[in-house]
Structure formats: structure tokens, C-alpha cells
Amino acid sequence: MKSRVILKVEFPHWIASLIKTENVIGIKAKEAGKFHFGKLRSSGELRLDYDVAVLPPKKYLQPPKEDLLSYNIASFKVTPSADFQPITIIGVHPYDMHGINQMDAVFSDENKDTNYLGRRKNVKIIGVDPVKASAWSFWHDMGTAYVDKGFDLWLTDIGDRYFIEIGTKSGENLLKPAKTESASKIDIERHKKARSGLKNICSPSRRIKTDIKKIPDIFRANHDHGLWEKRAKTCYSCGSCNLVCPTCYCFDVREDMELNLTGGRRVRVWDGCMLEEFARVGSGENFRKERSARFRHRFFRKMVYMKEKIGALACVGCGRCASACLPDIADPVTAINELSGLED
Amino acid sequence: MKPRIAFFDFASCEGDQLQIVNLEERLLELLQHVEVVSFREAMKEHSDNYDIAFIEGSCTRASDEERLKKIRANAKIVVALGSCATIGGINCIKNYRNQTEVRKEVYGDKYELFDTYLARPIEAVIKVDYKVPQCPINKEEFLSVAKALLTGQKPFIPDYPVCVECKMNGNVCVFEKGMTCVGPVTRAGCGSCCVNEGAICWGCRGLIDNPNTDAHKEVLEKYNLTPQEVMNKFKLYFGWSDTNAQKPQS
Ligand code: SF4
Ligand code: SF4
Ligand code: SF4
Ligand code: SF4
Ligand code: SF4
Numbered sequence: 276m277k278s279r280v281i282l283k284v285e286f287p288h289w290i291a292s293l294i295k296t297e298n299v300i301g302i303k304a305k306e307a308g309k310f311h312f313g314k315l316r317s318s319g320e321l322r323l324d325y326d327v328a329v330l331p332p333k334k335y336l337q338p339p340k341e342d343l344l345s346y347n348i349a350s351f352k353v354t355p356s357a358d359f360q361p362i363t364i365i366g367v368h369p370y371d372m373h374g375i376n377q378m379d380a381v382f383s384d385e386n387k388d389t390n391y392l393g394r395r396k397n398v399k400i401i402g403v404d405p406v407k408a409s410a411w412s413f414w415h416d417m418g419t420a421y422v423d424k425g426f427d428l429w430l431t432d433i434g435d436r437y438f439i440e441i442g443t444k445s446g447e448n449l450l451k452p453a454k455t456e457s458a459s460k461i462d463i464e465r466h467k468k469a470r471s472g473l474k475n476i477c478s479p480s481r482r483i484k485t486d487i488k489k490i491p492d493i494f495r496a497n498h499d500h501g502l503w504e505k506r507a508k509t510c511y512s513c514g515s516c517n518l519v520c521p522t523c524y525c526f527d528v529r530e531d532m533e534l535n536l537t538g539g540r541r542v543r544v545w546d547g548c549m550l551e552e553f554a555r556v557g558s559g560e561n562f563r564k565e566r567s568a569r570f571r572h573r574f575f576r577k578m579v580y581m582k583e584k585i586g587a588l589a590c591v592g593c594g595r596c597a598s599a600c601l602p603d604i605a606d607p608v609t610a611i612n613e614l615s616g617l618e619d
Numbered sequence: 620m621k622p623r624i625a626f627f628d629f630a631s632c633e634g635d636q637l638q639i640v641n642l643e644e645r646l647l648e649l650l651q652h653v654e655v656v657s658f659r660e661a662m663k664e665h666s667d668n669y670d671i672a673f674i675e676g677s678c679t680r681a682s683d684e685e686r687l688k689k690i691r692a693n694a695k696i697v698v699a700l701g702s703c704a705t706i707g708g709i710n711c712i713k714n715y716r717n718q719t720e721v722r723k724e725v726y727g728d729k730y731e732l733f734d735t736y737l738a739r740p741i742e743a744v745i746k747v748d749y750k751v752p753q754c755p756i757n758k759e760e761f762l763s764v765a766k767a768l769l770t771g772q773k774p775f776i777p778d779y780p781v782c783v784e785c786k787m788n789g790n791v792c793v794f795e796k797g798m799t800c801v802g803p804v805t806r807a808g809c810g811s812c813c814v815n816e817g818a819i820c821w822g823c824r825g826l827i828d829n830p831n832t833d834a835h836k837e838v839l840e841k842y843n844l845t846p847q848e849v850m851n852k853f854k855l856y857f858g859w860s861d862t863n864a865q866k867p868q869s
């Protein structure tokens with residue numbers, strides 16, 4: 276992969292020039308010490324030293340609510356919605372990049388999702404290696420501390436400068452207004468060192484105590500383990516663990532009719548398999564009525580089924596579900612360790 | 620023929636009907652599809668011949684029951700509007716107190732002339748077909764229910780907690796900001812509007828159909844609320860519902 280470096284004194288000028296030419300989304304501070312992706316108005320707003328974003332960048336690829344099509348029953352006209360604005364997202368962490376790569380795989384599977392793919396084509400990604408991790412993160416052990424595809428540019432903080440990996444041609448174009456230099460031997464050394472230190476950023480208390488290759492089998496063998504029932508007792512079925520997850524992609528489709536009662540829109544909105552109505556089918560029957568069945572299902576999706584479907588665990592270790600779950604039952608770390616018999 | 624609709628109010632602040640009046644031009648657009656035969660908030664005429672009855676307010680006296688039953692008999696579809704009508708709402712706070720004392724407080728020494736009983740949602744008296752919750756109702760949701768009824772569809776009212784909408788909106792959970800709320804057991808549909816504005820969810824849309832109230836009480840205590848404070852959180856809007864908060868006094 277081609278690489279360049281940019282001095283930190285030059286960096287803000289580059290971001291400022293991107294803001295002038297691109298529709299830039301960046302990682303920014305939110306209230307209570309939290310961070311979120313939002314429209315970047317100045318280079319000073321960018322917080323590449325963040326730990327984790329409240330919501331993963333998937334909200335720009337699969338928005339919480341989006342129009343699929345508009346219709347008019349009087350004229351029998353149906354128009355697909357295809358208003359995909361080009362955007363450049365700055366500050367995506369490796370685990371979230373893995374999340375996006377998984378969504379890419381899912382949505383370009385047998386059933387090609389035109390809305391997702393249409394949007395994805397118009398999204399440029401400038402990723403960054405983390406310098407901090409939230410207290411709940413465990414990406415150090417999920418194989419998601421590094422990422423080698425999906426991005427256009429990737430930044431690594433190496434002291435007074437950023438190391439830049441160039442992933443694509445459009446990434447290279449984004450660099451045009453930047454005052455960059457070729458990477459020296461020392462830069463390459465520092466980059467390697469920063470990379471190898473990445474795994475020490477998550478807290479040691481968040482260790483996965485088993486080999487992650489064994490996870491699917493561990494879960495399969497524990498389909499009837501008491502953990503599901505026990506934890507689900509305090510589950511709200513609030514879906515928070517689904518909705519904040521960078522690899523959850525489920526949605527519900529609804530009709531939104533206009534007041535003239537002839538025109539309307541078909542919209543899709545985020546859904547989640549923890550919600551009670553999720554598994555209700557047309558006949559009214561709910562095939563995962565019990566909280567514990569839904570609770571187990573989510574874990575099996577992450578740790579077993581998606582591995583079979585796309586070849587990767589659908590948990591990238593961001594820790595968002597664990598931090599969002601108020602009864603504190605959604606945490607994959609404690610679940611994996613407990614099922615492996617390695618919980619202390 | 621256009622469906623005939625009528626509005627009625629019981630113990631309430633009329634805030635829900637005001638929301639409908641506030642629809643302004645869109646109310647006019649809606650009126651092209653319906654005929655309003657009774658609406659105290661906006662007109663003088665009244666008729667007992669209607670298809671859809673929208674009812675605001677709680678039932679708070681035995682004598683209200685007759686009026687409710689008459690509405691039920693006249694209407695093909697009954698829709699409850701707002702917290703008071705759908706879940707009993709804040710009127711039910713009085714249910715936790717001695718009813719004679721409450722009457723004395725409100726009506727003074729003439730209290731015996733005024734009949735009152737435990738405040739309740741209208742569903743406790745008559746069959747209700749659809750419920751538009753919230754205090755006051757959300758204009759958009761009212762329109763979406765009206766549109767569904769006019770096109771013969773089942774109105775969509777979510778049966779999942781407010782947390783869903785909070786997450787969709789990317790909010791920082793109030794529990795991370797040193798506050799607490801009852802959003803995890805409260806029916807969504809408001810777009811988590813109070814949390815979006817920096818407040819908490821008080822539960823005005825009522826409980827979801829299958830709330831895990833025990834789990835939420837545990838969580839609230841874990842976040843340092845006293846059992847009394849937890850109970851007060853549940854009393855505000857869930858008084859009539861089965862919350863185990865405290866058995867109402869008759
Ligand atoms: S596991 Fe936690 S976050 Fe997930 S639905 Fe249950 S209570 Fe909500
Ligand atoms: S099935 Fe559940 S775990 Fe899987 S993507 Fe859908 S919501 Fe997420
Ligand atoms: S399951 Fe939890 S920790 Fe794993 S990727 Fe999803 S939100 Fe992150
Ligand atoms: S603020 Fe309340 S409603 Fe929102 S996510 Fe947190 S608990 Fe749920
Ligand atoms: S956030 Fe809670 S209190 Fe506010 S409108 Fe919604 S349900 Fe009512």
C-alpha cells in the first residue's frame with residue numbers, strides 16, 4: 276500500500292480545504308465526554324483522540340430512517356428514492372471499519388440492496404488508528420485492531436505527524452490539497468511501533484480468555500446453557516444492544532401516506548431482534564416470544580450464524596452494547612468467558 | 620359519504636384537542652375527508668350521529684360512565700386521545716391518596732356534593748379500539764392514526780421502549796449524564812423528544828405491553844434512587860397500570 280506523511284502543523288489546513296470541497300462528516304465531541312460523527316464545520320472540531328462514537332458510522336450508510344420509494348395510487352406511479360449525497364467520513368476506527376466491511380458483504384450478497392450500495396459508493400472513508408479506548412472496548416482481542424481494506428485513507432498518529440496509508444485512487448485525490456511528504460525510514464519504523472502498541476490500549480480487564488477461533492463452537496455447545504435464561508430475566512427488550520451495534524443491519528418497512536390519501540412513501544427504519552415484535556410474522560404468531568430466546572438469538576447471530584454466512588464474527592469488540600445495556604447483561608466479554616468456563 | 624367524527628372530553632386539560640386545532644392548514648386538509656359533528660374546542664354544533672369518536676380525558680366519577688357508554692353505543696370506532704384517556708395519566712396520582720381527603724382539598728366543606736372515584740383510563744369503562752398516547756398527543760401521530768382509519772388500515776403505534784428512538788437519534792443516555800428515566804419501560808412513538816431536548820423520559824406514553832418493570836426498578840436502585848424515589852417515578856404516569864408500584868387506595 277502506498278503511503279505518505281503529513282506534519283501535524285499542516286494537518287488542519289488539509290482538513291479545512293477538504294471542508295471547502297467535500298461534504299465532510301467527522302468525529303466530534305458530544306455532551307458528557309462522549310463523541311459522535313456529525314457534519315464537520317471546522318478542522319478544530321475534529322477529535323481524532325476519541326475513544327468511541329455513541330453510534331457507529333453505519334448511520335450514514337444505513338440511516339435510522341430512509342425513504343425507499345414514493346408512490347401515487349391515483350396515477351399508479353412508483354419512484355425509487357435514490358438521493359445519495361457524496362460524503363467523506365473522517366475518523367473511523369478499525370473495529371468500525373470492520374463493521375462497514377461486514378455490512379458491505381451482507382448487502383452485496385444474493386439480495387443486492389440498492390439503497391445501501393448506492394450510498395456506499397458515494398462514501399469516502401478516512402480512518403484513524405485509536406489512541407484511546409472506552410472502558411468497554413475489547414477490540415484488542417477480536418481481531419479488529421487493524422484493518423486492511425474498505426478505506427480510502429488511513430491515518431496513524433506517529434508523534435509530530437500522521438502516517439497516511441493510501442487505500443484507493445479517490446483517497447489519493449483527497450490528499451491533493453495536502454502538503455504531504457514521502458515517508459522516511461524513521462516514519463515507517465514509528466508507524467510499525469504505533470501499530471504494535473494498539474493492542475495495549477483496551478483495558479486488560481476486557482480480555483477474551485479463549486482463542487476467538489473457538490467462539491462459534493463454544494456457543495454451539497452451549498445452546499441450552501443457563502446463562503441465557505438468567506441474563507434475560509432483567510432484559511428490557513429495548514433493542515439498545517442491536518441499535519448501537521456496527522454490524523446489526525435489520526430494518527422494518529413501513530408506509531407513510533400523505534394527507535391527500537393518494538400519495539405516500541415507503542420508508543425503512545432500524546429494527547432489532549431483541550424487540551418483542553421483531554419475530555412476529557403475518558399470521559400474528561411470534562416465533563421468539565420469550566425474552567431468553569431473543570437474548571440467545573442475538574448472541575448466536577454475532578458469534579455463530581454470521582461467521583457461517585460471511586466468514587467473520589459479527590462482534591467487532593466495540594463494547595457499545597455492553598455500555599448501552601442498563602441491566603448490564605449484553606456484554607459479550609463476560610458471556611464468552613463464562614461459556615468458555617474461564618470467567619474468574 | 621364522508622365518515623362522521625366527534626370529539627369528547629372527560630377529566631383532562633383539553634391539551635390533546637388543542638394539538639388537533641394546532642394542526643392548522645393540515646386540519647383543513649383532513650376535514651376534506653371527514654365531517655366533524657362534535658368538537659367543543661372548535662365549534663358549537665353537536666350531533667349524536669358519528670362513526671368515529673375521539674375521547675380525551677380520564678373517567679373520574681361513576682356518573683361519567685353513562686356518558687362514555689352512550690358514546691360507545693353511538694360510535695363504530697372509539698379512539699382514546701392522550702395520557703389521561705389511554706392510561707389514566709397524571710389524574711391517577713390521586714389514586715394513591717385517601718379519596719375523601721382529596722375531595723376535601725379540592726371542594727372544601729362542600730366536598731360531599733361532588734362525587735369522585737379512582738381516576739381511570741376510559742378503557743376501564745368501555746372498549747377502546749385504538750389509543751393515541753402521550754401528554755399531550757403528538758400531532759403527527761394523530762394524523763397517522765386518522766389516515767390509517769380513513770384508509771381502513773390498522774394504525775401503527777409502537778410497542779417498543781423509548782430507548783429505541785433515543786438510540787436512533789444518537790442521544791447520550793441520561794443514565795450516563797447523572798440522571799435517570801423510565802424510557803426502558805415506556806412506549807416509544809414520541810421520537811424520544813424529551814431526551815433529545817436534554818430532559819428525561821417521564822413515561823407519559825405509558826408502559827409498553829410487556830414491560831420489564833422489575834428489572835427497571837432494580838436498575839434505578841443501582842443508580843442510587845431510594846425505593847421511594849423509584850416508586851414516585853412509576854406513580855407519575857403508570858399509576859393505573861399494573862406496575863406493582865403500590866396498590867391504589869379505593
Ligand atoms: S440486552 Fe440490554 S440492551 Fe439488549 S435489549 Fe436487553 S436490556 Fe436492552
Ligand atoms: S438479527 Fe439481530 S443481531 Fe442480527 S443484525 Fe438483525 S438485529 Fe442485529
Ligand atoms: S456485539 Fe456489542 S461489542 Fe460486539 S460489535 Fe456489536 S455492539 Fe460492539
Ligand atoms: S435516556 Fe432513557 S429512554 Fe433514552 S436510552 Fe437512556 S434509558 Fe432509554
Ligand atoms: S420522552 Fe417520555 S415523557 Fe417525553 S414524550 Fe416521550 S414518552 Fe413522554
